[in-house]
Every structure is written in structure tokens, then in C-alpha cells.
Amino acid sequence: MPEFAVGASDALVVVDLQVDFCPGGALAVRGGDQVVPPVNRLLALPGWLKVATRDWHPPGHVSFRAQGGAWPPHCVAGTPGARFHPGVDASRVDLIVSKAARPEADAYSGFEGTALAADLRGRGVKRIFVCGLATDYCVRATALDGRREGLEVVVVEDAVRAVDLKEGDGARALEEMRRAGCRMARSGDIAG
Template sequence: MTNVFPSRPGVGDALIIVDVQNDFLPGGALAVPEGDRVVAPLIQLAARFAELGLPVFATRDWHPQDHCSFAAQGGPWPPHCVAGTEGAAFAPGLRLPETAVVVSRATEAASDAYSGFQGTTLGVQLAQLGVKRVFVGGLATDYCVLNTVSDALAGGLEVVLLADAIRAVDVNPGDGDRALAAMLAAGALTGSATQAAAA
């Protein structure tokens, strides 16, 4: 892994926690292998950001029952993260700061979105807060993390990818590794949520 960055949160930083929802955890409708392993480091870092008065955002899939990504509508996935269901809830251990902002994505039946920026006000909110750099972790490396990081970079933000707080679906073997390589090639730096929380 290249571009390793000794990250210390500070002014101009925000944390983006991507889709740490029950349906993406082991036993969920669209489980990411070891997806539950991202919870502990993200909790630590979210608490650190709150302590420093820095913004925390948590994205979530928030689908209608007939969402276009579901197999019954011709999409690639089983039904998952249907708005208001237990599967769409954040992981039980993910204790978000009271100040955290929840960003719901892919809320319309006819449109899908893998990026936390797509069809949301996330970019506007970050700009209004003067955010220049985002720390990103969550699920899954090869889909929503990849697309969120890509859009953040395209929008001119610096990105610290939290290597200890991401996991891949790997529908095709190696998808996660390829996604990681693509993010680094696009300019993302890698960091550790655990180390950043202790910095």
C-alpha cells in the first residue's frame, strides 16, 4: 500500500462514515465479509472528531421497497436497506456523536447512487463548513466507499482513506484490491482510524 499518510485530524477536516448499516454486516441481506470489523475504529475516530469539534457525516442507503437496484426490478442486488427497516439501521455499536449529520442516498425508486455525494447535499454542506479534507471509512470498499472517495477527489477535496476501517464485497475476487488501487492512483492517501483517533 502506498501514499501512507500519518493523519492527525484538525481544522478543515471532516469524517465521512459510509453505509455502516445492518444489511451490510455479517448476517445481513447484502453482507460484506468482516463488515462488522469497521465499527470499532470508526467509533473511536468519530468520538475524536466530536471532541475536537469537527464535523462527522454518516451516509446510508435508504431505499424504497421497489428500488431499481433490487433483483425484482432487474437490478444486481437482493433487497437491502429498505427505509425504516432494521436492515437499514446503523450498526448497533455505531454510536454516532449527537452532532453527526446523516446523509440518506438512493431514496427514489428509479435512481441508484453509490456515492454519498450523488443526489445529496453532502458536497454543499462540506463547502459551507470550509472542509478541505475528508477522512473516509465504511462499507463497501469496492462500491460506495470507492464512489464516495472518487467524487470527493473530483470535487477538489483531499481524502484520507481509513485502511483499517473499510471492507470489500469482492463480488469478483480482487474487486476490493482493485478499488483500493484506483483510489490511491486518483490521489487518495491512506491512514488509520485507530491512529488518527489517538493523534
């Protein structure tokens, strides 16, 4: 029996499941494409809001190495690498949130510099289920900001993958999210 029944006060937040973050992409997360099947299962559930965040960088973004940032160019707005992974059923997404779209500002969280919090409040959302890429960066930041916004947050563990620049970063991020009050679930624990 599913542990979580979702409804109108719930939202799925699929974080940055984009070509550049999947194998073969400019900033690939190992196994990033493995989250597509559980994400699609969640997108198919009826009765809740489905949100997808995306990195949507302009050329020359502050996060890129050429500008002194930490990362190679990735998810440049309008390029093939910025598209959602082709296996994701993006037709089921109700709301797309573009983040880090200004050249001088980086953002890991789907809440940072966007209207996501207001959109969720306006729709009566009280609980979000967070999945996508990467556990130790944008998933972590989005989940923690969700808690700061007063939302109940559930991280879907089989639908996230970590960069793990340092071994164990993903596990440490999951533990940090737990300590902040996020609950953990598997996609099979969630039903519409």
C-alpha cells in the same frame, strides 16, 4: 506519533455502516462488523465534522433484483436493516446523508444526488477521511467523488471492508483510489 491531526477543516465520512451490510444482513459484507471498533475510535475524536451516509431505499428500488437490478432488497427506509450497525456510536454523528432514496435512481457515492458537497463546502471542509462499507462500491465511489469535488481524501484502510464479488475487487478499488490521489491511513494514524 499520529500522521494526521484533524481539525475544523476535516470531516469523517462513515459510509453505509448499516445492519443489512453487516454479517446476518440482507447484503452482508464479509467482516463488515469488524470496522465498528476503528470507526467508533474515529467518531470519538473531537474537533471535526462527523458524517454518516446511508442507503435509504424505497420498496421496489431500481437496484433490487425484482426490478432488474443487481442486488437483493436491502436498506429499505425505516426498516431494521437500514439502521446503523447497533455497535456504532451514532450519537456522535453530526450529519446523516441519505442516498439512493428515489425509486428510479441508484447511487453508490455519498455525493450523488445529495447535498453532501455543498454541506462540506459550507462548513469549510477541505479534507475527508472515508471509512465504512464497502471498499469496492460505496467507499470507492464516495472517495473518488470527493476528489472530483476538489477535496483531499484519506481512506482509512483498517476501517473498510470489500464485497469482493470477484477476488481482489477491494484491492483493485484501493489502488484506483490511490491513483486518483487519495491517501491511505490506518485509524491509529489519526488524532484529534
